Amino acid sequence: xxxxxxxxxxxxxxxxxxxxxxxxxxxxxxxxxxxxxxxxxxxxxxxxxxxxxxxxxxxxxxxxxxxxxxxxxxxxxxxxxxxxxxxxxxxxxxxxxxxxxxxxxxxxxxxxxxxxxxxxxxxxxxxxxxxxxxxxxxxxxxxxxxxxxxxxxxxxxxxxxxxxxxxxxxxxxxxxxxxxxxxxxxxxxxxxxxxxxxxxxxxxxxxxxxxxxxxxxxxxxxxxxxxxxxxxxxxxxxxxxxxxxxxxxxxxxxxxxxxxxxxxxxxxxxxxxxxxxxxxxxxxxxxxxxxxxxxxxxxxxxxxxxxxxxxxxxxxxxxxxxxxxxxxxxxxxxxxxxxxxxxxxxxxxxxxxxxxxxxxxxxxxxxxxxxxxxxxxxxxxxxxxxxxxxxxxxxxxxxxxxxxxxxxxxxxxxxxxxxxxxxxxxxxxxxxxxxxxxxxxxxxxxxxxxxxxxxxxxxxxxxxxxxxxxxxxxxxxxxxx
Amino acid sequence: xxxxxxxxxxxxxxxxxxxxxxxxxxxxxxxxxxxxxxxxxxxxxxxxxxxxxxxxxxxxxxxxxxxxxxxxxxxxxxxxxxxxxxxxxxxxxxxxxxxxxxxxxxxxxxxxxxxxxxxxxxxxxxxxxxxxxxxxxxxxxxxxxxxxxxxxxxxxxxxxxxxxxxxxxxxxxxxxxxxxxxxxxxxxxxxxxxxxxxxxxxxxxxxxxxxxxxxxxxxxxxxxxxxxxxxxxxxxxxxxxxxxxxxxxxxxxxxxxxxxxxxxxxxxxxxxxxxxxxxxxxxxxxxxxxxxxxxxxxxxxxxxxxxxxxxxxxxxxxxxxxxxxxxxxxxxxxxxxxxxxxxxxxxxxxxxxxxxxxxxxxxxxxxxxxxxxxxxxxxxxxxxxxxxxxxxxxxxxxxxxxxxxxxxxxxxxxxxxxxxxxxxxxxxxxxxxxxxxxxxxxxxxxxxxxxxxxxxxxxxxxxxxxxxxxxxxxxxxxxxxxxxx
Ligand SMILES: [Zn+2]
Numbered sequence: 001x002x003x004x005x006x007x008x009x010x011x012x013x014x015x016x017x018x019x020x021x022x023x024x025x026x027x028x029x030x031x032x033x034x035x036x037x038x039x040x041x042x043x044x045x046x047x048x049x050x051x052x053x054x055x056x057x058x059x060x061x062x063x064x065x066x067x068x069x070x071x072x073x074x075x076x077x078x079x080x081x082x083x084x085x086x087x088x089x090x091x092x093x094x095x096x097x098x099x100x101x102x103x104x105x106x107x108x109x110x111x112x113x114x115x116x117x118x119x120x121x122x123x124x125x126x127x128x129x130x131x132x133x134x135x136x137x138x139x140x141x142x143x144x145x146x147x148x149x150x151x152x153x154x155x156x157x158x159x160x161x162x163x164x165x166x167x168x169x170x171x172x173x174x175x176x177x178x179x180x181x182x183x184x185x186x187x188x189x190x191x192x193x194x195x196x197x198x199x200x201x202x203x204x205x206x207x208x209x210x211x212x213x214x215x216x217x218x219x220x221x222x223x224x225x226x227x228x229x230x231x232x233x234x235x236x237x238x239x240x241x242x243x244x245x246x247x248x249x250x251x252x253x254x255x256x257x258x259x260x261x262x263x264x265x266x267x268x269x270x271x272x273x274x275x276x277x278x279x280x281x282x283x284x285x286x287x288x289x290x291x292x293x294x295x296x297x298x299x300x301x302x303x304x305x306x307x308x309x310x311x312x313x314x315x316x317x318x319x320x321x322x323x324x325x326x327x328x329x330x331x332x333x334x335x336x337x338x339x340x341x342x343x344x345x346x347x348x349x350x351x352x353x354x355x356x357x358x359x360x361x362x363x364x365x366x367x368x369x370x371x372x373x374x375x376x377x378x379x380x381x382x383x384x385x386x387x388x389x390x391x392x393x394x395x396x397x398x399x400x401x402x403x404x405x406x407x408x409x410x411x412x413x414x415x416x417x418x419x420x421x422x423x424x425x426x427x428x429x430x431x432x433x434x435x436x437x438x439x440x441x442x443x444x445x446x447x448x449x450x451x452x453x454x455x456x457x458x459x460x461x462x463x464x465x466x467x468x469x470x471x472x473x474x475x476x477x478x479x480x481x
Numbered sequence: 482x483x484x485x486x487x488x489x490x491x492x493x494x495x496x497x498x499x500x501x502x503x504x505x506x507x508x509x510x511x512x513x514x515x516x517x518x519x520x521x522x523x524x525x526x527x528x529x530x531x532x533x534x535x536x537x538x539x540x541x542x543x544x545x546x547x548x549x550x551x552x553x554x555x556x557x558x559x560x561x562x563x564x565x566x567x568x569x570x571x572x573x574x575x576x577x578x579x580x581x582x583x584x585x586x587x588x589x590x591x592x593x594x595x596x597x598x599x600x601x602x603x604x605x606x607x608x609x610x611x612x613x614x615x616x617x618x619x620x621x622x623x624x625x626x627x628x629x630x631x632x633x634x635x636x637x638x639x640x641x642x643x644x645x646x647x648x649x650x651x652x653x654x655x656x657x658x659x660x661x662x663x664x665x666x667x668x669x670x671x672x673x674x675x676x677x678x679x680x681x682x683x684x685x686x687x688x689x690x691x692x693x694x695x696x697x698x699x700x701x702x703x704x705x706x707x708x709x710x711x712x713x714x715x716x717x718x719x720x721x722x723x724x725x726x727x728x729x730x731x732x733x734x735x736x737x738x739x740x741x742x743x744x745x746x747x748x749x750x751x752x753x754x755x756x757x758x759x760x761x762x763x764x765x766x767x768x769x770x771x772x773x774x775x776x777x778x779x780x781x782x783x784x785x786x787x788x789x790x791x792x793x794x795x796x797x798x799x800x801x802x803x804x805x806x807x808x809x810x811x812x813x814x815x816x817x818x819x820x821x822x823x824x825x826x827x828x829x830x831x832x833x834x835x836x837x838x839x840x841x842x843x844x845x846x847x848x849x850x851x852x853x854x855x856x857x858x859x860x861x862x863x864x865x866x867x868x869x870x871x872x873x874x875x876x877x878x879x880x881x882x883x884x885x886x887x888x889x890x891x892x893x894x895x896x897x898x899x900x901x902x903x904x905x906x907x908x909x910x911x912x913x914x915x916x917x918x919x920x921x922x923x924x925x926x927x928x929x930x931x932x933x934x935x936x937x938x939x940x941x942x943x944x945x946x947x948x949x950x951x952x953x954x955x956x957x958x959x960x961x962x963x964x965x966x
């Protein structure tokens with residue numbers, strides 16, 4: 001029997017961390033690192049009498065995202081209040097957007113094409129809106145059930161979010177992840193959000209298995225966890241159904257530590273949110289000229305960029321896709337190519353060596369201090385035979401993360417490839433004299449020559465081409481390769 | 482003669498270059514307060530006389546235009562560093578860290594806050610009896626209510642405890658107490674005064690208003706506090722520059738401007754006899770002085786009150802969701818309590834009966850399934866009223882009694898919500914259509930003042946105040962003194 005099909009829809013909240021201020025006040029949007037409850041004002045604390053003033057830049061960004069997804073931008077922006085009692089919500093309601101009588105989000109419809117489990121697949125959008133982030137609650141032991149108190153930090157309260165709701169068009173955990181990667185790529189390229197910042201996005205997942213009710217898993221904060229939570233939930237629901245049980249409509253939470261979803265204590269059904277248009281915020285008209293103006297300023301979309309790399313630079317699809325996975329990476333790549341040329345060689349270095357260093361440390365490109373010039377210089381140093389590949393790999397980390405100039409490192413630490421054959425001849429001579437045992441071995445077994453090569457390399461402190469040394473030693477010992 | 486009985490503009494002139502006169506004036510106000518406040522309960526928070534005098538002298542020394550004049554402020558308008566309770570236990574100890582825009586503008590112009598006035602809890606009421614701090618009483622007859630919800634502001638202006646006060650008006654809360662205490666009440670066009678810092682009751686109806694001894698004082702203060710506010714997206718520019726000068730010169734030899742009064746029959750139908758006669762006499766007098774009077778029927782007016790209450794309750798239930806969070810005074814140790822239980826306990830303890838009633842009705846109105854049936858329908862009525870009334874307001878000013886009945890005795894109205902809500906039948910109309918409106922004294926019945934309400938077109942505040950001044954001059958009943966023991 002084939003397992004029942006999984007039906008998955010996502011509700012994605014992306015922080016607009018590229019603008020100056022919060023959604024409805026002038027406090028900084030960049031709440032990270034500030035001492036608790038210092039990045040606040042009467043508006044984002046929801047103090048009595050305070051009034052929200054919409055951040056129009058965020059609305060423009062949401063319209064841009066809508067246009068990139070082919071959604072229909074509606075002619076007015078209506079903010080609504082979504083009510084629930086929780087201390088992270090200082091007004092007792094969140095200013096958000098919704099569909100219904102007298103309400104309208106930024107845009108409806110549209111789609112994003114992804115590489116699905118069985119070929120290309122269009123994931124349809126239901127709506128795109130903007131809203132404010134609630135405050136952050138922390139528990140001293142990290143777990144609300146084992147903490148005797150909770151701490152509320154309102155620094156995040158009011159940070160702008162774009163909400164993207166998909167139709168339930170995804171069929172597997174992998175598809176959900178692929179979709180999220182592509183969406184995050186898009187918001188990065190559009191200058192809406194840097195997805196690598198901690199807390200830059202959160203996802204609620206709706207999952208059902210044919211024959212069961214819809215279960216919502218709330219507040220998942222990383223790509224890995226989205227995939228894991230869906231996998232867990234699909235297996236759990238199938239097991240319940242297989243055992244003759246029923247899947248209830250319910251809200252669950254993902255516990256990333258235990259790797260399980262847990263049913264929430266309170267039912268959070270939509271009916272209870274008491275949505276209605278916020279009377280403090282008059283609807284904002286979105287004219288076609290505003291939409292056209294935003295469209296005219298739209299940056300190149302990542303998939304168009306990747307296409308260009310294939311066509312103009314002759315890169316493979318895979319390499320192109322990796323390069324556009326982050327806007328900064330593709331921009332960096334293009335800058336290096338501008339200085340150095342040879343896109344394939346640049347792409348190779350960036351994808352294999354450069355990204356290797358970044359990904360080893362979590363993949364956030366913010367850690368990169370290198371300038372495109374320094375990478376171009378590094379490549380040139382190799383071309384000119386000044387440094388070996390080995391030296392390049394040795395100093396790359398300092399160039400990428402430390403922002404050091406490769407030429408300066410090479411000069412300062414005398415890392416130049418030894419140009420003179422005389423020096424290598426001399427060193428080879430010395431090693432052969434000092435290691436009679438190894439010389440004997442090498443004569444018997446040609447592979448054992450590596451030990452002698454290694455000894456010469458050691459004396460040069462890596463400044464030589466090992467193949468060149470091997471050739472010298474072979475000649476001196478009169479052994480064939 | 483003491484300055485205490487004078488209108489604000491004369492006091493400002495008298496004290497501008499006379500700091501001794503200023504402290505003497507404030508001292509006299511405190512004498513009145515000492516004498517009458519215990520009985521009338523106009524204030525929730527009265528600032529110490531020496532603080533007020535010190536601030537007043539400083540403003541005066543700096544040559545600010547209002548020269549240190551004290552103003553009373555309704556206790557739902559945020560004042561930095563001065564407790565702002567909304568007459569509710571839940572905010573009993575709340576001290577705002579910021580000034581409402583109108584307060585900020587008043588202070589910048591050289592006014593000084595003398596105290597925060599009593600009101601119905603969260604402005605929910607028409608008698609000032611729902612105050613957690615106890616009811617205010619009417620200076621004209623202390624067995625009666627002073628009206629509400631800005632009852633305290635009406636009391637302190639009427640009883641010469643402050644020359645002017647700020648009130649707020651969601652469905653009549655400025656005009657109702659102005660009518661009952663015999664003073665001038667002005668609710669501007671919706672958005673005409675910034676709502677930033679006004680603690681919300683029903684955001685789409687709320688408007689800060691002025692309560693003064695006459696229309697000229699209102700025009701003077703209006704010039705300092707009007708003007709768009711970037712902190713309030715619903716605020717508008719009333720364009721009242723130079724109004725004070727213009728309104729002050731009315732009646733000085735030149736012919737008074739005349740206007741057409743529109744009598745909407747339905748607004749006169751449920752009105753108490755004495756009130757009807759007194760107000761109609763005033764209209765007749767104006768007619769004999771050259772005002773045109775036109776009678777029309779607008780049956781849709783009968784839907785105004787239910788639509789008003791549906792909208793007000795819905796918005797109130799939302800606006801008051803913020804109370805219960807541990808940010809304000811009333812809180813408890815949340816240990817071993819779920820947040821839902823925590824909120825329930827704080828809100829049960831902190832809100833009074835009328836507030837709870839309105840929150841519950843409002844929550845019901847906004848709940849799924851009823852939202853369209855009630856809220857959306859009420860918005861349609863609102864639009865319908867606007868469509869019917871705005872054309873009339875292009876022809877003239879809608880005139881009606883401000884209140885359909887004379888001030889009830891304490892306890893009479895409060896026990897019967899339907900009777901209480903029906904008191905607002907005349908005053909809710911301008912709030913629903915966003916119009917400016919005033920109440921001034923039309924005459925007396927049973928030795929109590931009776932108010933005439935005049936409604937103008939949205940943004941027609943300037944002309945409305947000029948006509949109000951004309952009427953004051955013709956009727957001759959402004960700056961009244963209640964007989965007090
Ligand atoms: Zn803020």
